[in-house]
Amino acid sequence: MQPIQAQIESVRQQITACANAAKRDPASIKLLAVSKTQPAERLQAAYEAGQRAFGENYLQEALDKINALSNLDIEWHFIGPVQSNKTRDISENFDWVHTLDRLKIAQRLNDQRPAGTPPLNVCIQVNIDQEASKSGCLPDELEALALNVADKPNLQLRGLMAIPSPNQQGNCAFSRMRALLEQLQKHPKLSAMDTLSMGMSGDMAQAIAQGATIVRIGTAIFGARD
Template sequence: MTTITSNWQAVHAAIAAAARAAGRDPATVDLLAVSKTFPASAVREAYAVGQRAFGENYVQEAVEKMAELADLPIEWHFIGPIQSNKTRSIAEHFAWVHGVDRPKIAARLSEQRPAGLPPLNICLQVNISGEDSKSGVRPGEVEALAQAIAGLPNLRLRGLMAIPAPASGETERAPFARMRELQQQLNAHGFRLDTLSMGMSHDFAAAIHEGATLVRVGTAIFGPRNYGETT
């Protein structure tokens, strides 16, 4: 058994255990394998085990990987900060985008989504911990952004995404609970959000306890990253 295979199985078991501990059906939590900086061969290996959704942060790296893996029906998610000059490539190649935090970016993604492709699934990024170093809208600005995006023709607003500040103990779950409350508030105002993209290798158990429907796990599956020149 390879390292990626055994790691993937261990992560799946941990997700299932966290879901059961929260009184949830493990089938309600999806795993997004974050494959940024890892080669196409690593993605192919994880796919062979059963992983189908993969997350990428760097557009050029991702597009090259997609070409190498074109024989596999992978669901590709873009999860990094979005530059205006990258929106066309993102709109053309990805099924999901997790980091939308500006109406301008959303409008460009909608305009540049090719005809014939299904609507691009969108999660709004929320700066839930109020960190200056992180992207995302403040919680009080989420509904206005959702309203601005909801009417765009080639997008489907699916949910919210966050990367909370590192925490431990009783405080670890608090930002995830606030994200769940935000989703509930938006749905009470007529939105139909079904996705909470939150939780990574170090904190997905806490996120699952508070309602995460998709957890983003990279290092726990693929191992430590070696950051080189990626765009």
């Protein structure tokens, strides 16, 4: 396996190529390194290669790494399912949450955000293919949830996130996500939404072509997990 620095450089080159193909500014696309199951020293190696945003799925594992790497200027993103009994630790320790999917969780994250800290950046997870096995807000419930979240003073509603079905054809799910965001942006209270968190190592090009602003990349940076 290539050193992490080389892997990150390769992914950044791919992002640039995909952005150019889509006639987009590569700087408009953030690389989120998905670092679940990776030890802190590998995150530090990625940090030394210039990576600043890291996505974690498992809370306790993430808290251990946040503590171990507290001397580094890392932007921490929570990208796993948010359970009610974990909202306090998430709200206190993360900069972003990508997986907000119901009002109860929004209320708890808002109420438990420490005083004096910036609002927590949140994306609403959309179950874009309406799969029974997946978390996420259904598309027809999205606007009502977004308007409620936008009213929370300690949350900053940034946009939408999705994990399309592996069976999705071409750009279809990503295109629908883009259309959902554009529809929400027409509402005065939601016009500042600017984020589409979608695309992983295997489908990054299609996601960028459809407007992804954050791509969540794990395998292409850290290699396949055991």
